[in-house]
Amino acid sequence: MTLLILAYLGGALTILSPCILPVLPFVLSRTGQPFLRGRLPMLAGMALTFAVVASLASAGGAWAVRANAYGRIGALALLALFGLSLLLPKVADTLARPAVALGNRLAGRAGSNGEASASPWGSLLLGIATGMLWAPCAGPILGLVLTGAALNGASVSTSLALAAYAAGAATSLAAALGLGGRVFAAMKRSLGASEWLRRGLGAGVLGSVVIIGLGADTGLLARWSASGPARLEQALVDALHKDRPAPQAANEVPAPGNGMLLAANDTRVGFPTPLPALPVEGRLPALDGAVQWLNSPPLSREQLQGKVTLVYFWTYSCINCIRTLPYLRAWADKYKDQGLTVVGVHTPEFAFERSTDNVRRAVADFRIGFPVAVDSDYRLWRAFHNSYWPAAYFVDARGNIRHHQFGEGDYAKSERVIQTLLTEAGSRTVAGDVVSPDAAGAQAAPDLHNVRSEETYIGYSQATNFASPGEVRPDASRQYTVGKLLLNEWGLSGQWTVGPEQATLDRADGTIRYRFHARDLHLVLGPAANGQAVRFVVTIDGKPPGKSHGADTDAGGNGAVTQTRLYQLVRQAGEVGEHTFEIRFVDAGAQAYAFTFG
Numbered sequence: 001m002t003l004l005i006l007a008y009l010g011g012a013l014t015i016l017s018p019c020i021l022p023v024l025p026f027v028l029s030r031t032g033q034p035f036l037r038g039r040l041p042m043l044a045g046m047a048l049t050f051a052v053v054a055s056l057a058s059a060g061g062a063w064a065v066r067a068n069a070y071g072r073i074g075a076l077a078l079l080a081l082f083g084l085s086l087l088l089p090k091v092a093d094t095l096a097r098p099a100v101a102l103g104n105r106l107a108g109r110a111g112s113n114g115e116a117s118a119s120p121w122g123s124l125l126l127g128i129a130t131g132m133l134w135a136p137c138a139g140p141i142l143g144l145v146l147t148g149a150a151l152n153g154a155s156v157s158t159s160l161a162l163a164a165y166a167a168g169a170a171t172s173l174a175a176a177l178g179l180g181g182r183v184f185a186a187m188k189r190s191l192g193a194s195e196w197l198r199r200g201l202g203a204g205v206l207g208s209v210v211i212i213g214l215g216a217d218t219g220l221l222a223r224w225s226a227s228g229p230a231r232l233e234q235a236l237v238d239a240l241h242k243d244r245p246a247p248q249a250a251n252e253v254p255a256p257g258n259g260m261l262l263a264a265n266d267t268r269v270g271f272p273t274p275l276p277a278l279p280v281e282g283r284l285p286a287l288d289g290a291v292q293w294l295n296s297p298p299l300s301r302e303q304l305q306g307k308v309t310l311v312y313f314w315t316y317s318c319i320n321c322i323r324t325l326p327y328l329r330a331w332a333d334k335y336k337d338q339g340l341t342v343v344g345v346h347t348p349e350f351a352f353e354r355s356t357d358n359v360r361r362a363v364a365d366f367r368i369g370f371p372v373a374v375d376s377d378y379r380l381w382r383a384f385h386n387s388y389w390p391a392a393y394f395v396d397a398r399g400n401i402r403h404h405q406f407g408e409g410d411y412a413k414s415e416r417v418i419q420t421l422l423t424e425a426g427s428r429t430v431a432g433d434v435v436s437p438d439a440a441g442a443q444a445a446p447d448l449h450n451v452r453s454e455e456t457y458i459g460y461s462q463a464t465n466f467a468s469p470g471e472v473r474p475d476a477s478r479q480y481t482v483g484k485l486l487l488n489e490w491g492l493s494g495q496w497t498v499g500p501e502q503a504t505l506d507r508a509d510g511t512i513r514y515r516f517h518a519r520d521l522h523l524v525l526g527p528a529a530n531g532q533a534v535r536f537v538v539t540i541d542g543k544p545p546g547k548s549h550g551a552d553t554d555a556g557g558n559g560a561v562t563q564t565r566l567y568q569l570v571r572q573a574g575e576v577g578e579h580t581f582e583i584r585f586v587d588a589g590a591q592a593y594a595f596t597f598g
Contacts, residue, residue, distance in 0.1 A: 004161060005164075007162070008165065009168060012168035012171055043170040043174055048166070275413070275416050275417070279402070280400045280401070281401045281402065281403070282400070282401045284301055284304070284309065284393075284395045284400070284401060285301070285380075285384055286300070286301050287299055287301055287380065289375070289377065289380055290373035290374055290375055290380060291374045291375070291376045291377060292356050292373075292374045293372070293373055294359070294360055294372040294374065295368070295370060295371050296370075296371030299341075299371055304343075305398075306339075307341050307397060308339050308341070308394075308395065308396060308397055308418065309340075309341045309343060310331065310340065310341070310342045310343070311343050311345060311384070311392070311393045311395065312343065312344050312345065312390065313345045313375075313381065313386050313389060313390060314347075314390045315349045316346065316358070316359060316362035316366070316565065316566075317349070317353060317524045317564075317594075318349065319522055319566060319598060320407060320408040320596075321389055321390040321408075322442050322443055323408050323439070323443055323446065323598070325366050325368065326438075327414075327435065327437060328342055329369070329370075329437070330437045332369065332370040334431070335422065335430075338422050338427045338430055339397070339422055339427050340418060340422060341371075342371075343370065343371050343372075344371065344372040344373070345372070346363075346373070346374050347378060347389070348375075349389065351501060352526060353376075354376040359372070359374050362565065388406040388407065390406075391404065391406050392405040392414065394414070394417050396424060397421070397425035402417070403417045411434070411435075412434045419431070419432065440551070441550075441568055442520075442598075444598075446597075447518070447519035450518060450576040451517075451519075451598065452487065452488075452518060453487075453488050453514075453516040454488065454597070455594060455596050457593070458502060458512075458592050458595075459499055459500045459502050459503065460472045461500040463498075465488050465489045466489075466491065467482065467485055467489040467491045468480045468482045468491035468492050468493070469481060469483075473498065474500075475499055475500075477495060478495070478497070478498075479494070480495075482513050486515060487578060488514075488515060489514075489515055490514040491512075492510070492511070492512055494506075494507060494509060494511060495507040495510060496510060501593060503592050504529075504590070504591050505585050505590045505591075505592075507588050508585065508586060508587050508588045509586070510584070510588075511582055511585070512582070513581065514580070514582075515579075515581075516578070516581055517579075518597035518598060519576045519598065520550070520571050520572075520597060521570035521597055522568050522597070522598070523566070523567055523569055523583065524564075524565070524566050524593035525561045525565075525567050525592055526564030526591035526593070527562060527564070527590070528587070529591075533560045533561060533562045534560065534585055534589055534590040535560050535586040536558075536583050536584060536585045536590070537556075537557045538553050538557035538559065538570070538584075539557055540570065540579050540580070540581060540582075541580050542580070542582070544557045545557050545570060546573075547573040548571060548573045549569075550567070550569040551568040551571070552567040552568050552569060553569055561590055566596070569581070569583065
């Protein structure tokens with residue numbers, strides 16, 4: 001119910017955003033029509049189409065996005081015809097008869113009594129076409145709904161939330177229609193005003209078609225709206241979730257933006273703080289539903305009775321998960337004879353992480369010996385009501401969840417929880433010290449004091465701070481350029497196709513540039529679609545990295561993408577500062593997913 005309220009209020013706030021401006025001329029074109037036959041069908045068509053398209057996109061992924069792109073083209077053509085029939089009725093009369101008839105029905109041609117006759121079917125069709133073009137700013141509320149759908153799967157609750165969002169927007173647009181109706185009536189009382197109003201609406205419709213066709217509705221207007229309605233939406237989220245704990249919660253969830261770094265990243269040894277009481281937060285869910293188990297036969301909840309269990313959700317390209325793995329390995333080895341079972345649950349973020357072969361390779365590369373459940377269908381993720389990578393759930397010998405940890409860090413406290421639960425279970429040989437594993441490469445602890453750059457996705461579904469001129473052209477090959485960048489801005493150069501998750505280089509010698517401030521820079525990369533390795537060269541401020549090269553490059557910046565995973569490309573030696581990173585791909589086919597820092 002809270003999500004439905006949030007979705008409705010978020011939709012209602014859309015009217016305050018510049019992103020809604022291209023839709024208003026289509027809505028206001030129904031101003032002079034009766035509510036039940038003209039305005040209501042149009043609003044209903046808009047809301048229904050948006051909810052259906054958004055549901056398909058959240059469930060179907062890239063194919064639904066491409067289908068919607070074709071639908072937008074058809075809708076633009078239809079509404080351009082509608083605008084012409086409003087602006088130049090004499091020209092419209094000379095068009096082919098089927099097109100004229102459709103335009104007349106959409107326009108609500110005047111009847112013999114001089115009043116506009118409204119066709120509810122024409123208004124509904126106009127609303128459906130407008131809904132195909134409607135791309136409201138994806139602020140915190142709509143992002144919450146769509147992210148939940150992507151992670152947890154499409155469901156009735158997702159469709160209801162999207163419908164509530166659309167209904168909220170339709171409500172605010174109906175209010176705009178009421179105000180527009182009064183302005184329309186006043187102008188109509190003036191001689192000749194109705195014809196000029198008709199032409200003005202026609203010009204507005206055509207102008208909106210041009211704006212949407214050029215992508216300004218999702219580009220420039222979206223950026224203008226980022227600091228207004230988005231803040232109001234975030235305030236609503238905060239207000240309605242105030243004092244509500246996170247799932248299975250007792251400790252604080254890290255703020256979004258820089259992955260899952262915790263402020264309490266305490267790895268010190270020898271200075272333990274008092275461990276608070278460990279209340280029961282829930283029961284261990286059933287562990288069935290995994291696609292496959294690695295390093296072990298399938299484990300059940302019943303098999304784990306009498307043992308202390310640590311259930312760890314991770315995904316192999318997540319830098320926060322990678323940096324936690326040395327501690328998981330150390331705990332599994334240290335406490336295996338004292339009653340601890342570590343169970344890894346690999347739940348994918350990107351599509352390539354759904355491959356069991358890729359997961360098996362990552363398990364071997366990270367030297368993971370404990371059991372791993374391959375949760376590519378998100379069944380264990382949903383059973384735990386989990387929302388984070390990484391996430392650890394600490395289960396006592398009676399099957400009760402007693403503690404959880406979202407994000408990396410706070411390792412000493414986590415190990416003391418393990419020691420407490422083992423002691424409760426009757427172990428008499430539990431050591432009181434904590435591990436301090438020696439990790440290298442991407443698994444080494446981050447330099448938190450110098451991290452000024454945040455996790456950045458390259459696919460258009462979550463991309464931020466993209467600085468190449470002309471904006472992203474979704475799912476289409478395009479030549480990009482990039483110039484001078486501000487801190488945390490990035491851009492592409494060369495011929496690229498940007499998809500929802502990644503950008504793919506269509507021709508050799510393409511580059512990605514990022515202005516960053518952090519000790520470590522990582523980039524999730526994949527080889528060509530046919531598996532062919534892709535060579536690359538990294539520079540920092542236009543020069544080879546030298547001693548600041550990462551684990552996957554040499555001092556000259558040379559490296560190769562041989563499999564889809566996270567690559568450490570920079571580890572600054574000496575004083576950490578702000579620099580411009582560039583990676584140039586010698587071969588075509590490279591796939592780039594996301595930057596992370598440490």
